[in-house]
Structures are given as structure tokens and as C-alpha cells.
Amino acid sequence: xxxxxxxxxxxxxxxxxxxxxxxxxxxxxxxxxxxxxxxxxxxxxxxxxxxxxxxxxxxxxxxxxxxxxxxxxxxxxxxxxxxxxxxxxxxxxxxxxxxxxxxxxxxxxxxxxxxxxxxxxxxxxxxxxxxxxxxxxxxxxxxxxxxxxxxxxxxxxxxxxxxxxxxxxxxxxxxxxxxxxxxxxxxxxxxxxxxxxxxxxxxxxxxxxxxxxxxxxxxxxxxxxxxxxxxxxxxxxxxxxxxxxxxxxxxxxxxxxxxxxxxxxxxxxxxxxxxxxxxxxxxxxxxxxxxxxxxxxxxxxxxxxxxxxxxxxxxxxxxxxxxxxxxxxxxxxxxxxxxxxxxxxxxxxxxxxxxxxxxxxxx
Amino acid sequence: xxxxxxxxxxxxxxxxxxxxxxxxxxxxxxxxxxxxxxxxxxxxxxxxxxxxxxxxxxxxxxxxxxxxxxxxxxxxxxxxxxxxxxxxxxxxxxxxxxxxxxxxxxxxxxxxxxxxxxxxxxxxxxxxxxxxxxxxxxxxxxxxxxxxxxxxxxxxxxxxxxxxxxxxxxxxxxxxxxxxxxxxxxxxxxxxxxxxxxxxxxxxxxxxxxxxxxxxxxxxxxxxxxxxxxxxxxxxxxxxxxxxxxxxxxxxxxxxxxxxxxxxxxxxxxxxxxxxxxxxxxxxxxxxxxxxxxxxxxxxxxxxxxxxxxxxxxxxxxxxxxxxxxxxxxxxxxxxxxxxxxxxxxxxxxxxxxxxxxxxxxxxxxxxxxxxxxxxxxxxxxxxxxxxxxxxxxxxxxxxxxxxxxxxxxxxxxxxxxxxxxxxxxxxxxxxxxxxxxxxxxxxxxxxxxxxxxxxxxxxxxxxxxxxxxxxxxxxxxxxxxxxxxxxxxxxxxxxxxxxxxxxxxxxxxxxxxxxxxxxxxxxxxxxx
Numbered sequence: 001x002x003x004x005x006x007x008x009x010x011x012x013x014x015x016x017x018x019x020x021x022x023x024x025x026x027x028x029x030x031x032x033x034x035x036x037x038x039x040x041x042x043x044x045x046x047x048x049x050x051x052x053x054x055x056x057x058x059x060x061x062x063x064x065x066x067x068x069x070x071x072x073x074x075x076x077x078x079x080x081x082x083x084x085x086x087x088x089x090x091x092x093x094x095x096x097x098x099x100x101x102x103x104x105x106x107x108x109x110x111x112x113x114x115x116x117x118x119x120x121x122x123x124x125x126x127x128x129x130x131x132x133x134x135x136x137x138x139x140x141x142x143x144x145x146x147x148x149x150x151x152x153x154x155x156x157x158x159x160x161x162x163x164x165x166x167x168x169x170x171x172x173x174x175x176x177x178x179x180x181x182x183x184x185x186x187x188x189x190x191x192x193x194x195x196x197x198x199x200x201x202x203x204x205x206x207x208x209x210x211x212x213x214x215x216x217x218x219x220x221x222x223x224x225x226x227x228x229x230x231x232x233x234x235x236x237x238x239x240x241x242x243x244x245x246x247x248x249x250x251x252x253x254x255x256x257x258x259x260x261x262x263x264x265x266x267x268x269x270x271x272x273x274x275x276x277x278x279x280x281x282x283x284x285x286x287x288x289x290x291x292x293x294x295x296x297x298x299x300x301x302x303x304x305x306x307x308x309x310x311x312x313x314x315x316x317x318x319x320x321x322x323x324x325x326x327x328x329x330x331x332x333x334x335x336x337x338x339x340x341x342x343x344x345x346x347x348x349x350x351x352x353x354x355x356x357x358x359x360x361x362x363x
Numbered sequence: 364x365x366x367x368x369x370x371x372x373x374x375x376x377x378x379x380x381x382x383x384x385x386x387x388x389x390x391x392x393x394x395x396x397x398x399x400x401x402x403x404x405x406x407x408x409x410x411x412x413x414x415x416x417x418x419x420x421x422x423x424x425x426x427x428x429x430x431x432x433x434x435x436x437x438x439x440x441x442x443x444x445x446x447x448x449x450x451x452x453x454x455x456x457x458x459x460x461x462x463x464x465x466x467x468x469x470x471x472x473x474x475x476x477x478x479x480x481x482x483x484x485x486x487x488x489x490x491x492x493x494x495x496x497x498x499x500x501x502x503x504x505x506x507x508x509x510x511x512x513x514x515x516x517x518x519x520x521x522x523x524x525x526x527x528x529x530x531x532x533x534x535x536x537x538x539x540x541x542x543x544x545x546x547x548x549x550x551x552x553x554x555x556x557x558x559x560x561x562x563x564x565x566x567x568x569x570x571x572x573x574x575x576x577x578x579x580x581x582x583x584x585x586x587x588x589x590x591x592x593x594x595x596x597x598x599x600x601x602x603x604x605x606x607x608x609x610x611x612x613x614x615x616x617x618x619x620x621x622x623x624x625x626x627x628x629x630x631x632x633x634x635x636x637x638x639x640x641x642x643x644x645x646x647x648x649x650x651x652x653x654x655x656x657x658x659x660x661x662x663x664x665x666x667x668x669x670x671x672x673x674x675x676x677x678x679x680x681x682x683x684x685x686x687x688x689x690x691x692x693x694x695x696x697x698x699x700x701x702x703x704x705x706x707x708x709x710x711x712x713x714x715x716x717x718x719x720x721x722x723x724x725x726x727x728x729x730x731x732x733x734x735x736x737x738x739x740x741x742x743x744x745x746x747x748x749x750x751x752x753x754x755x756x757x758x759x760x761x762x763x764x765x766x767x768x769x770x771x772x773x774x775x776x777x778x779x780x781x782x783x784x785x786x787x788x789x790x791x792x793x794x795x796x797x798x799x800x801x802x803x804x805x806x807x808x809x810x811x812x813x814x815x816x817x818x819x820x821x822x823x824x825x826x827x828x829x830x831x832x833x834x835x836x837x838x839x840x841x842x843x844x845x846x847x848x849x850x851x852x853x854x855x856x857x858x859x860x861x862x863x864x865x866x867x868x869x870x871x872x873x874x875x876x877x878x879x880x881x882x883x884x885x886x887x888x889x890x891x892x
Contacts, residue, residue, distance in 0.1 A: 006402045011733075011783070221745055221752045228742065232731040237689050238722060239742045240711035 005347040015345045020291070020298070022344075023337035024305070030333050031326075040320050048319055049312035049330070057196045063307045064203045065269070069094075069261040069278070071206045071303035073285035075213050076254030078294040082217075083230040083246050089135060089150030090258040091282025092157035093128040097259015098266050099161055100127020102273050105187035106169055106180045116186035120267070121260060128259020129252040131157065136251035140244045146251075154282070162275045169273065180273040189268035202264035206300075209257070213296040226250070258282060287335055293342075306331060389452050391416045391575050392437070392468075392544060397446035399432050406432040407443070408599040414544065419566060419576045421586045421607060424596035425619050425818035430579055433596070434546055437577070438470045439463040451543075469537035470546040477521045477529055484517040487536045508535045511565050526676050527558040534565070545569065546577045551585060552844060553675050556879040563589050582847070583612040597621055620819050627826045627851055634854075635665030638838035639718070639807040640699040644692060646685050654678035656685060659864045661857060663807070663838040668829060669867050670841045670853035672878050678862035679842045680723065683811045686840070687720040688713045700807055711746040717806035719743075721797055723815065723842075725789065729796045732785035736777075737762035739784050740769075740799055747803065765802065773798035773824060790821035801828050808832060811842040826852050846875060860884055 028046060035045030053059040073090050080087040101124025104116055135149035162178070171181045191198040217223035229236035229246050236243060266277055288306050292298030313327025392414045399407040406429045414420055424430045435441040437448070439457035447454050450466055457463050460470070477486050484501045491500065501517035508515040513531040521529060530553060537545055547566075551559040566576055566589065580586055586593060587607045595603040595618045603618045610618075644659040656678055663669050673679055684690040685698065692698050692706035699705065700716045710720070720743075722728040730739045740762045745752050750761050769775060773794040777787055784792060793814070800808060813829065814822035830852055833839045842859075843849050849856060850870060857867040858881035865881050 219757055220755050221741075221757055222755065224738065224741060224745075224757060227734070228731055231733050232727050234724070234728045235731045235742060238687070238710065238720075238728055240688075240709050240714075240746065 002352055004350045004352045005343070006350050007347055008345075011345050012348075016293070019341035019344055020293070020301075020338055023334060023341045026337045026341075027330060027334045030337075031330055034326060034329065035316075035320075035322065038322060040322060045316055045320060045322065048315045049327075050308060052315045053308050053311035059311060061197045061199070062311055063304065064197070064199055066307035066310050067303040068203045068206045069265050069281045070285050070288045070306060071300055072202075072209055072261040072264075073254075073258045073282060074288035074292060074299045074303060075209055075296060076250075076257035077285055077289040078292070078296070078299060079213075079217075079226055080250040080254050081230075081289060082294050083226045083243075083250050084233065085136070085139075085247050085250050086147045087132065087135070087150050087251055087254050088147055088286065089132070089152075089154045089282070090254065090285055091278065091280065092150070092154035093132045093255040093258035094262030094278055094282045095154075095157040095161050096131035097124040097128030097255070098262040098273065098277055099157075099164065100124055100130075100259065101263035102169075102180065102183075102266065105183040106273065109181050109184050112184040112186045114186060116184070120187050121263060124259040124263030125256040126259075128262070129256040132251040132255020132258070133248060136248045140247050146247075150251075161273065161277070165273050165275055171272070178275050183267065183271045187267060188271050189264055191268070200264075200268045202261075202268060205260075205264070206303075210296045210300045217296060258285075284331075287331060291335060291338055293338075305334070309334070389416075390414065390449070391451060393449040394433070394437065395447050395449065397433065397436060397443045397448070399429075399436060399441060399443050405599050407436070410446070410596070410599070410601055412594055412601070414575045414577060416543070416575055417570050417573045418591045419570050419578055419589055421590035421593035422577055422579045422596065423583075423586065423593055423615065423619055428596040428619070429599040430596055431548070432599075434470070434548065434577070434579065437463070438468060438546060464540055464542070467541070467543035468546065469540055469542035469544070470548070471530070471533045471537055471550060472548055477532060479522040480520070482518050482520050483515055483524075483532050486521060486532060487539065490536055491539070503539060504535060507538055511535075511538060511568060512561065513565055526553045526674050527555065530554070530562075538569075542574065544575045544577065546579075548579045549581065550578075551580065551582060555674055555882040556846070556875045557883060558879075559585065583607075583615045584847070586615070587612065595619055616819055627823055627830065633666050633834075635836065637662040637664045637699075638701050639663040639686070639809070639840060641686070642697055642699065643694075644685060644697040646681060646690065646692065648681060654681055654862045656681055656862045659862075661840075661864060661867060663840050665806075665836050665838055666833055667854040668833045668839040668841060668852050669855045669857060670843055670849040670870075671857050671859050671864065672843065672846060672849050672882065673859035674882055675844055677859050677882075679811060679859060681862070682859065682864075683720070683722060683809065683842060686809050687718075687722070714743070714747050719800035719803055719805035719808050721800055721808070721810040721813065723811040725792050725796055726785060730784040730792065733783055735781040735783055736766045736787075736795060737781050739795075740765045743799060744803065749803070765799075769795055769798035769802055772802065773828070790817040793817045794821050794824060797825050797828065801832055804832070804835070805837060807838045807840075809840045809842070812844065813841060814843075814845065814848060822848070846878065858882055 028050060031049055032042035032046050035042040053063055073094065077087055077090055101120045103123060104111060104120055131153065132150070134153060135146045138144040138149050139146040165180055166178045169180045171179055173181070189200040189202060191200045217226065225236070225241045225246065228239055229241055229243050233243055261281065262278060265281070266273065270277065284306060288299055288302045291305065292300070292302035309327045309331050313324035316322040316326065317324040390413050394410060394412040397407050397410045398405065410429065410433055412433065422430050422434070432441065436443050437457070439459045439462050448457060449455070455466065457466065484497055484504055487504060488497065488500055504515060504517045508531065513535060515528070515531055515535055521532065524532070530550060550562060554562060570576060578586070578590055587610065590607050593605050593607040593615070594601060595605070595615070597619065605618070607615065641659050641661040644656055646656040648655045654677060659682065661669070671679070671682070681690070685692055688705065688708055688710040695704040695706040697706040700713055700718050703716055705713050705716065726732045731742060737759060741751050741757060744765070749765070751758055763781060766781060770777070775787070775791050775795045775798065777791065787795065797810065797813060808829070810829065813825050817825065826848065829839050829841065841849070841853065853870045855867040856870050856873045856878065858865045858878055860882055861884070
């Protein structure tokens with residue numbers, strides 16, 4: 001008896017939906033094994049890791065806060081990846097967007113007017129887009145690898161932020177801490193009570209973005225263009241689509257979303273700039289984008305799953321004294337299982353009894 | 364550029380031909396009841412084949428009939444699910460191409476597996492055992508190639524060689540192993556008629572020395588001329604074994620297809636005003652191994668089909684890209700569609716002027732493999748007045764409607780209503796890709812290799828549609844390597860050679876010999892030829 005992979009004539013729609021579910025199931029089982037190996041109760045571990053974050057209003061709130069920037073950034077990245085543009089630098093675009101958006105509240109703190117709010121968001125989006133355009137322009141003009149340039153620009157951006165908050169933008173009243181002045185009320189994202197859960201505007205923005213990206217990708221010519229260029233560049237050129245313009249467009253779009261996401265994290269949570277404003281949302285969003293199989297709705301689900309793993313990691317650390325690094329291990333396992341289960345979309349498994357074909361041929 | 368076939372070669376380099384002939388009367392190779400399954404698809408169903416030493420044996424069949432599968436099994440690239448192979452009287456398991464070469468089975472591929480940047484000797488050394496000095500190897504290459512009438516210079520760089528000579532390199536590489544059986548997959552598809560004749564002389568000489576040749580070709584005329592026996596496959600089974608000399612081309616085609624093939628009807632053309640014109644089109648290639656176009660002039664008129672003949676790799680791809688607008692021309696007036704200069708206009712602008720294009724490569728250029736047919740309709744028709752896009756939104760119902768129209772008119776066979784392009788067989792996808800453009804009733808249609816790798820039935824449908832389109836007043840330009848096809852449909856014929864295009868001459872006045880001379884470089888001397 002052995003297993004054989006048999007190629008399907010077409011992609012299986014059923015498996016496209018089922019494969020992430022199988023992957024999550026396998027991850028849960030693996031988590032149980034990991035907990036048991038550490039001498040802890042696997043069932044309690046699984047409960048704390050996967051379900052506890054969902055069991056309290058506070059948990060749901062934290063979930064939304066963590067998932068929102070991941071989903072926003074991953075949406076932009078998905079358009080890049082679908083069109084064969086490998087933007088690895090969302091973390092830098094997030095940082096530059098937050099810096100650009102902070103210009104008004106930091107340099108003109110007395111300008112406290114409702115118009116500041118949209119301007120902050122616009123400038124954040126523009127800043128992120130402009131920063132993302134650098135690797136895109138280098139790729140289009142000189143053929144440089146955007147993977148390297150976008151990644152390296154992350155370090156430039158975070159060091160630039162570090163310099164700003166320690167130097168020219170340091171708050172005169174901040175006791176020499178590397179922070180800027182606190183944002184005025186016009187540049188702050190307020191939370192509202194929605195059924196007991198306090199949510200801010202950014203979560204709504206993420207949900208709207210998911211819907212907008214779904215329509216854009218599936219129903220418009222632009223979305224068609226993105227898919228064609230990604231799957232078959234030569235056919236894209238034959239359809240009259242420009243791969244160069246697409247590189248600039250998708251980089252700018254994903255940079256804008258990363259900048260927006262970074263700014264909203266700042267506006268909602270810390271309300272000033274400091275050396276570190278993101279726990280690596282820009283990098284984790286890459287996992288979210290692929291886990292959601294570059295599909296907007298999938299990214300929404302994947303963003304929530306990854307957010308759960310962050311909270312679950314904290315929960316097992318505080319309750320069961322298991323290192324929260326286990327969360328990183330399980331995130332990696334999840335991605336691994338998703339990629340493995342994707343095989344089932346193009347292949348089906350067949351059990352074959354008796355001798356192998358090779359042996360039959362020899363006989 | 365693909366890699367080298369097979370792995371390491373463990374045979375020793377020959378010190379000269381030293382064939383160990385099979386005993387008289389014994390078969391050189393017998394495949395007995397070979398079965399090969401891919402999933403649910405049975406590619407070879409109880410296939411038996413017998414090859415005698417010294418015979419030239421044709422293997423005929425349409426695409427998908429199972430020829431390549433059988434050949435790959437004989438060459439060790441695939442393992443059969445059942446059946447056995449007997450070589451010189453003893454059952455053998457051919458585990459790899461290297462093992463096949465060790466037994467004495469050589470193969471010349473349809474798509475060359477040579478590295479452009481290396482010399483002839485270096486390419487051959489890659490497939491040869493270690494420990495032979497380059498000087499020795501070069502000497503034996505030049506000796507063996509001269510001996511068989513396929514002269515080669517060992518230190519020529521492959522990139523500089525015309526396609527016909529590259530094939531010689533493949534053949535000589537094979538001969539150096541002094542094989543008892545050579546498998547040739549469509550060897551003449553890249554040759555001029557004169558080069559093909561030269562190849563036939565070599566093959567007959569090899570056969571007279573006792574080497575068997577398994578010869579795969581779609582060109583039935585040359586099979587009749589060259590081969591001693593022919594085995595015909597259809598849908599994975601052997602359906603006939605025959606002496607091709609006693610058959611006609613039509614009867615061989617019938618055996619392959621299983622039914623009568625519709626004849627293509629051609630009425631006389633009534634030439635109107637020019638609709639597509641190329642005026643001094645010059646396009647330097649920006650690829651080191653590409654072909655530059657030199658001062659190409661051509662006028663395709665309403666009502667006629669012009670065919671551009673030529674051996675692969677002589678600038679056909681570059682010419683297609685220049686006419687379609689995928690590569691802009693140097694001057695706006697170099698390409699003219701219905702009186703509008705379009706040298707700077709992109710592919711969609713040219714489509715809006717009524718032009719349509721079908722590239723050589725169906726999957727990945729003419730169609731996106733992983734997208735359904737309806738999306739592939741949008742691919743080339745989103746900017747023409749087909750109502751496929753309204754205010755940036757795609758109209759899926761309209762796309763499906765067009766898929767239905769193409770399916771009905773061109774008999775596109777598919778399992779589901781809207782399958783992915785890659786799920787269609789080559790012939791059906793080609794019918795779809797041609798149908799997608801013909802359905803628009805374009806004023807100018809440019810088609811590259813309209814029936815490349817397409818079965819005879821589908822080819823007839825496609826050719827007839829091109830003729831009908833031209834007779835209805837469109838200008839049709841066909842780029843093809845298939846001379847039979849060209850003579851079947853073209854009103855005028857031009858020949859492309861190393862980026863030069865000869866003047867288009869009436870098909871009735873053209874002969875194969877003249878086309879062959881033009882292919883061999885005569886087209887480059889404009890005015891004289």
C-alpha cells in the first residue's frame with residue numbers, strides 16, 4: 001500500500017476553501033503535541049492559545065487592534081504579489097507613512113481643527129506610497145531586485161525615525177526621552193463602544209478595504225490586469241497591459257496602505273512618535289497575505305488567525321509559563337501546513353495497493 | 364534554453380563506428396504490450412512495436428496519440444506501467460536516458476538542447492564521458508560529421524549557427540555514441556527543403572550501415588519518400604502498420620485521424636487596396652541571441668492571404684511583435700494599418716483600428732493558462748468595441764456569450780462550459796485562440812503558426828476560417844514554417860531569412876525549390892532573388 005498524488009485536470013474549488021481549514025486543524029494538533037512535550041496539559045494549552053482570546057470582550061478588542069493593521073497591509077501586499085512584484089518593505093513604508101502623517105501634529109501642535117484628521121491620513125498614505133515608489137522606480141528603470149531594495153529601505157526608515165525622535169522632533173517637555181510631543185485631539189483615533197467592545201475607525205477602514213479590494217480584484221479591468229500580469233507577463237503585454245506601470249501602481253498602493261495602517265496604529269495607541277511604533281506588522285503581514293492566499297476575504301480571516309496566535313502566545317505565557325515564542329513556532333507551522341495542503345488543490349491523493357508500477361514493469 | 368537531456372553518460376566514447384549488429388533475422392528492438400497511464404488517462408494502451416536493424420521506421424499519429432510517450436519510454440525518460448522492452452533479443456529495463464545511450468539508443472529532440480553561448484565541441488563534451496581531451500573530441504567531431512555529410516566546425520559558437528546546423532550538432536552528438544537506434548522527433552520541421560534532402564541522404568547511409576531509425580513526422584510526403592515501414596497510432600493504440608510507399612498521403616492521414624478530413628476550399632482572390640503595410644521596418648534586437656529586422660517592406664491587401672515562410676528563428680517572432688505593437692517601431696510610418704501610421708501605437712490601439720493578432724505560443728502568450736476561457740476573451744478584446752468592459756467593470760455575461768459563439772463556430776471541444784485554457788488540448792485551444800480573433804471580423808489578421816501541433820481536423824477548420832475571412836475583404840498575414848500549409852492557403856508568399864524579407868510573389872509562381880533557396884539566404888539579396 002502506498003499513497004500516490006494524481007494530478008487533477010483543473011484546480012479544485014472545494015479544496016481551495018478546505019485546504020486552509022485542514023491546515024488550521026493540523027496546526028491545532030501540532031500545538032497540542034508541542035504543549036505535551038513541554039509537560040503541560042495539551043487541552044488546556046489549546047484552549048488558552050486558540051480559544052481564550054475569543055472568550056472575552058477584552059480579548060476581542062485586542063484581536064481587532066492587532067488584526068487591523070495586518071489586514072490593511074496584507075491587502076496592499078497581495079496586489080503586489082499577485083502581479084509578481086515582491087514588496088518586502090511594508091515595515092519601512094509603514095514607518096515612513098507614520099512619519100509623514102505626523103508632520104502636522106508634531107510641528108503644528110496648536111493647529112487643532114477637524115481638517116487635521118483627514119490631512120494626517122492623506123499625508124501618511126502619500127508618504128508610504130512615495131517611499132514604496134523608490135524600489136519600484138529602481139526596478140522599472142534599472143532592473144534592480146525590488147526584494148533587496150525594499151527590504152533594505154526598511155532599515156533606512158526605522159533609523160530615520162529613530163534619529164527624528166532623538167533629534168529634531170524630540171519633545172522639549174519629554175524629559176529627554178526619545179519621543180515627540182503628544183498629538184492634539186484632532187489627530188487622535190477615538191474608540192467607540194460597539195456592543196461592549198471598544199473599536200476605532202481603523203477597524204472599519206480595514207473591513208471597507210477588504211470589500212473594496214474584493215470588488216477591485218474580481219470585477220474590474222484593473223484587477224484583471226493585475227492577475228494577468230502576475231500569471232503570464234507575456235500574455236499581459238499581448239493584452240496591452242504595461243508591467244512597468246503595474247509595478248509602480250502596486251508598490252504605491254501597498255505603500256499607501258502600509259503608511260495608513262502605521263499612522264492609525266500611532267493615532268490610536270501611542271498618540272506620538274517613538275523609536276518603535278510597530279511590533280513588525282509590516283513583516284507579519286507578508287505571512288497574512290500568503291495565508292489568506294492573496295485573496296482579500298482570505299486575508300481578513302488570516303489576519304484574525306495570526307492575531308489570535310499573538311494573543312494566545314501571551315495567554316499561555318502568563319497562565320502556563322510556556323514561552324510566548326511558541327506562538328512564532330505555530331505561526332510558522334501554520335504557513336507550512338497551508339502551503340503543503342495547497343498541493344491538494346491541484347492533486348488528489350489515491351491509495352494504491354499491491355506492487356508499484358516500477359515493479360510491474362520489471363516483471 | 365533547456366538543460367541537457369539525461370544525466371551522466373557512462374558509455375565510453377567510440378574510437379570510430381563499431382556497431383555490434385543484432386543477429387540476422389533478429390529484431391533490434393521490440394516493445395511488447397506496453398501500457399503507460401497518467402492518472403486516468405491511458406497514453407499507451409497495449410502498444411507493441413518491432414524495429415529491425417537498418418530500417419527507417421515512421422511513427423505516425425496526431426498530437427496526443429501517444430507517440431511521444433512511447434518514444435520517452437524507449438529512451439528511458441518514462442517507465443511503463445506494464446509490458447516489456449526487448450533489446451537484441453534480451454528483455455531490458457531502460458531506467459534513464461543515460462542507460463538508453465549505454466544500450467545504443469540515441470535521440471535527436473525536436474527542441475534543441477544546446478547552450479547558445481558554448482561552442483559545438485563544448486556542447487558535445489557536456490554529454491560525453493569525462494577524461495576525453497577537447498582536442499581529441501574536436502577531431503572526432505569533425506571526422507564523424509564529415510564522414511556522414513554533416514560537416515561541422517568544432518569551435519563554432521552555437522549562437523552563430525543557423526538552426527539547420529544546430530540540428531547537425533545534435534545528430535553528430537548522437538552519432539559519436541555509435542548508436543544502433545536513433546530516434547528522431549520531427550527533424551525536418553526546422554529545415555529548408557534542401558537541408559531536409561541532405562538529412563535524408565545521411566539517414567539512408569546510416570540505415571545501410573545497420574542503424575535503425577525511428578522517425579516521427581507530421582509530413583506524410585517525406586514519410587512516403589524516406590521510410591521503409593510506418594506504425595500509426597491513434598488515441599494511445601496502434602491502429603495500423605503499413606508500407607508507406609504503397610499508401611497515399613490521404614490514406615495515411617485517414618489512418619491517423621480515423622475519419623475523412625475536410626478539404627480546404629479556396630476561391631480566387633480579388634485583391635483590394637492594401638490594409639496592412641510595412642515600410643522599411645527596421646528593428647534592432649535587444650536580445651543577444653535575437654534576430655534584428657532589416658528594412659522589411661510588405662503590403663497585405665484586402666481579400667488576400669500572404670504567407671511568410673521561413674525556418675524557425677529567422678526573425679518571425681520579432682516581426683510578429685513589431686506588427687502587433689508589443690515592440691514599438693523606430694518610426695511611426697513603419698507600420699500602417701488601413702492608412703493610419705501606427706508604429707508608435709500600442710497593441711490595443713492597433714486592435715481598435717481593426718487589427719487582430721494570434722501569436723505562435725498559445726499558452727502564456729495568446730492565452731493565460733490558469734484563467735477560464737471567458738477571461739481569455741477579455742484578454743485581447745477588452746479595449747475593442749465588444750462591450751466587455753463598462754466603466755472599468757468587467758461584464759462576465761458578455762464574455763461567456765462570446766465564448767459560446769466561438770465554441771459553436773469553431774467546434775471547440777471542452778469538458779465544462781468555461782474551462783481553464785490549460786485544460787484544453789492544443790488543437791482545441793488553437794481553435795479558440797484563432798476563433799477569438801476571427802469572431803471580431805478584423806480588417807487585418809496576423810497569425811503566427813496557425814496550425815502548429817494541431818491535428819489535421821482542427822487545422823482544416825482553422826485554415827478554412829482564414830480563407831473565408833480574407834475572401835470577405837480582410838487582409839490576412841500568416842507566418843508559418845509549414846510549406847504544405849502555405850501552398851494550401853496563401854495567395855502570395857514571402858520568405859524571411861535572418862531578419863530580411865523577400866518580396867511577396869504569387870503562390871502559383873512559387874516552387875518549393877525557390878522557397879528553399881530564399882530560406883537559405885536568397886531572401887537577403889533583395890532584387891536579385
